[in-house]
Amino acid sequence: MKAILLKRGREKSVLRRHPWIFSGAIAKIEGHPKQGETVDVLASEGALLARGAYSPHSQITVRIWTFDPREDVSSEFFDGRLRQAVEARRSLMSGDGPAGVRLINAESDGLPGIIADRYGDFLVVQFLSAGADYWKGAVVETLMRLMSVSGVYERSDAGVREKEGLPKLAGTLAGREPQDLVEIREGSCRFLVDIKRGHKTGFYLDQRENRGMIAEFARGTEMLNCFSYTGGFGIAALRAGAEKVTNVDTSAGALDLARRNAEINGVDASNLESVEGDAFAVLRRWRDAGRAFDVIVLDPPKFAESQSQLARASRGYKDINLLAFKLLRPGGILFTFSCSGLMSPELFQKIVADAALDAGCEAQIIRRLAQASDHPTLLSFPEGSYLKGFICRAASNL
């Protein structure tokens, strides 16, 4: 029997159904499990608490598949979990046109390390932990059966694979290889997704609902879409009547795709300005030049990868938000986000407040934002909440 025995007093997190067991909580490993294999999780006095995947190279030595000692981890197990996750997204896939939907959200769907996103006729998957990688074949086979798509493409080229002692991988796993750009529909917008070369699995689906909210504020405005990627927030704003959108990103490829996205949405290309460069430098230059916008979106990449980077990340968020408040016209609207899981909403709010204060701008939070509903957070896994944002309105009497 392959098993791990917990140290005395270290059962608490398992009893609270948290899916991670850190190496420091383990007293003994029995039966020489191989990387990714399923092990029984035993309390210090021997009771069977759960079953999980063994990952010898990671600080997170076990990721729990099931807390039900009667449940075996088998192809049937994955069939059940995958079905449940897919069913919960049916309504998101029922509209007109090809959907862009996260079908499997790892730990929060009871499937640690497994991500699956649907873009039209294709699935894009990531296997980010040893256990996920071990069951890859069964997961792909089940997804093909459940989804009737043209192909499944793997983007397991994320850095976190290294912590698990796994190589980075990408390529077609089933069906046919996706074409270079796959179209999805989002609200009244359409977007081209670069599955093979784009960030993550190709698109930031977690911002879907927040992109949908820009329409309310966009009509007749001049908008700065900072950290634009392929233009999502800007296209949504132009479709809703924004007069002009300026995209800023370091990636020339993302800006090119943003222009193509503008084309397929029938918005006037002359209303779209693209600026390739570091947002911190670009915004500083525009502040000095006295440039101003009615609506600003700040959606930077993850600044904090670990607790030790949090202080530096906080300064980054403060700087970029300060610059945004300086560029915002009186009465203007700022959508500001942090996708660093280690940054709490409370700390982020303090940072945004400090930024406004230093910019000499009085502002209100008029809405709090989070990741879209197809990126749920399991209550027993609060780490699953990573995206937070505020819609702020600057006072109009400055």
Ligand code: SAH
């Ligand atoms: N809002 C986008 C997603 C943004 S992801 C959407 O709705 O799709 C973050 C983006 O920031 C990426 O496109 C990345 O290329 C860009 N980026 C990273 N560092 C940057 C920097 N210093 N200046 C400008 N852009 C940057």
